Amino acid sequence: MRTEFYTNLSLDFSQLLEDADDYNVNIRVGENTETKEFRAHSTILRARSPYFKRALSDSWVTIKDGVILFNKPNISPNVFTLIL
Known part of the structure; x- marks a missing residue:
């Protein structure tokens, strides 16, 4: 029973990433055409990453139309896909 709960929870989080309903962070990674x-x-x-807990603090972010804009040009899209 517990395993099924965690499996479903993991699937729910994956679905949030795919659908991005009600998102409030736009992360742009890579440079130029990549x-x-x-x-x-x-x-x-913030809950899953100490890095994002600091990086998304009020003093470090840019917000446009209620969405946090976060740019990381030094990370390739393929690598960030694995991280996220």
């Missing part, structure tokens, strides 16, 4: 944008949820990023 860029990609990811839509994510700051609450999940």
Whole structure:
């Protein structure tokens, strides 16, 4: 029973990433023609990553139309896909 719960929870989180409904973070990675944008949820990023907890703090972010804009040109889209 517990395993099924965690499996379903993992699938739910994966679905959030795919659908990006109600996202509040737009992450742009890569440079030049090798860029990609990811839509994510700051609450999940902060809860799962000490890096994002600091990086998405109020003093470090740019917000446009209620969405946090986060740029990481030094990370390739393929690598960031694995991280996220």
